Amino acid sequence: MTDRAPLPLLPYGRQTIEDDDIAAVTAALRADFLTTGPLVEAFEDAFAGTVGARHAVACANGTAALHLAMLALQVRPGEAVIAPSITFLATANCARYVGAEVVFADVDPDSGLMTPDTLAEALRRVGDRRLRAVLPVHLRGDVTDLPGLAALAGAAGAVLVEDAPHALGTTMTFGNVAERVGDARHSAMATFSFHPVKTIATGEGGMVTTNDPGLAERLRVMRSHGMVRPQTSSGPGADPWWYEMAEPGFNYRLPDILCALGLSQLAKLDRFAARRRSLVGTYRATLAPLSPLVTIAARPAWSDPVLHLMGVLIDFDAAGVTRREVVDGLRARGVGSQVHYIPVHRQPYYRDRYGALDLPGAERWYARCLSLPLYPAMADADVARVVEALTAVLGG
Structure with a gap:
């Protein structure tokens, strides 16, 4: 075998x-x-x-x-x-x-x-x-x-x-x-x-x-x-x-x-946009059982986006895992991810120039954000694969 x-x-x-x-x-x-x-x-x-x-x-x-x-x-x-x-x-x-x-x-x-x-x-x-x-x-x-x-x-x-x-x-x-x-x-x-x-x-x-x-x-x-x-x-x-x-x-x-x-x-562009919107709809339905542990980044009421990034927010503390463990666990299952972004005010150049800043919204966003795969060549089955991998890594 x-x-x-x-x-x-x-x-x-x-x-x-x-x-x-x-x-x-x-x-x-x-x-x-x-x-x-x-x-x-x-x-x-x-x-x-x-x-x-x-x-x-x-x-x-x-x-x-x-x-x-x-x-x-x-x-x-x-x-x-x-x-x-x-x-x-x-x-x-x-x-x-x-x-x-x-x-x-x-x-x-x-x-x-x-x-x-x-x-x-x-x-x-x-x-x-x-x-x-x-x-x-x-x-x-x-x-x-x-x-x-x-x-x-x-x-x-x-x-x-x-x-x-x-x-x-x-x-x-x-x-x-x-x-x-x-x-x-x-x-x-x-x-x-x-x-x-x-x-x-x-x-x-x-x-x-x-x-x-x-x-x-x-x-x-x-x-x-x-x-x-x-x-x-x-x-x-x-x-x-x-x-x-x-x-x-x-x-x-x-x-x-x-x-x-x-x-x-x-x-x-119209074809790419339609496919991205369709994939995001599939993500919304497939990720729903993971709420509130995993939620999709908030969409303003006036916005009808063609998303470049499939941004989700994960309560890593509640899940009992670190973001690094999630990223590594996803990759071991064939799923890439990325973080968008490290707050720029934290960068050494800007911290040295302007000192420490208290920007709680940016820190709260950064603590939970993760970008999942999203591009037009993905199949709906790929979305299911991503969410299945995420569920497993989070202990679901």
């Missing part, structure tokens, strides 16, 4: 690459431009149309998108930017790239989202610094209270920049008005990532959407070294090679090869 072969690992997230995606990249490789060619603008136009924004500017990755947003707003050293502590490092780091100081906001302990109340508390800690921007994060794909946050930010003389890499395809309803993440109705800009575990993938890649033509132009200039071609260099007799740089920018361009993949993936 032979042992049964172990099941392949279900990662917490992964890309879905199909034959037409490969064909699109192959065609781009055979074309005249590998970078700074026509597929960049084509991807930008298609993305802007998909989310309902007037402008979309492609860039190298989601971190570059956030950095470009700070550069477009001309955030200066010593000014302040508010970011939630439950997020990836880049949300806070983009402010430091331009010399601004980060004020960390707490989050709702059950959703992980910045709220008007936690923003109001953070505003009281800005002090005499000029506040330039508030960076709400649409964690997992669920949307923050954009009108509430925008009103508070606006009263403080700042704008919102939505950190939205988790939320492509998410819709929401505020005041009976249907909206899409990325349409920038309540914000100056929204930023996206196309890392392989996100809703669509380009390998690496990012996008910034805005309705402000001035911001869009500055984003384009700053993603390409700060170079511009003055009007005087394009007239009769002008030197065709002439360019000028008023201030240093960065090489944050996204190549045509990756834009080709982005266009192919974007055409599948």
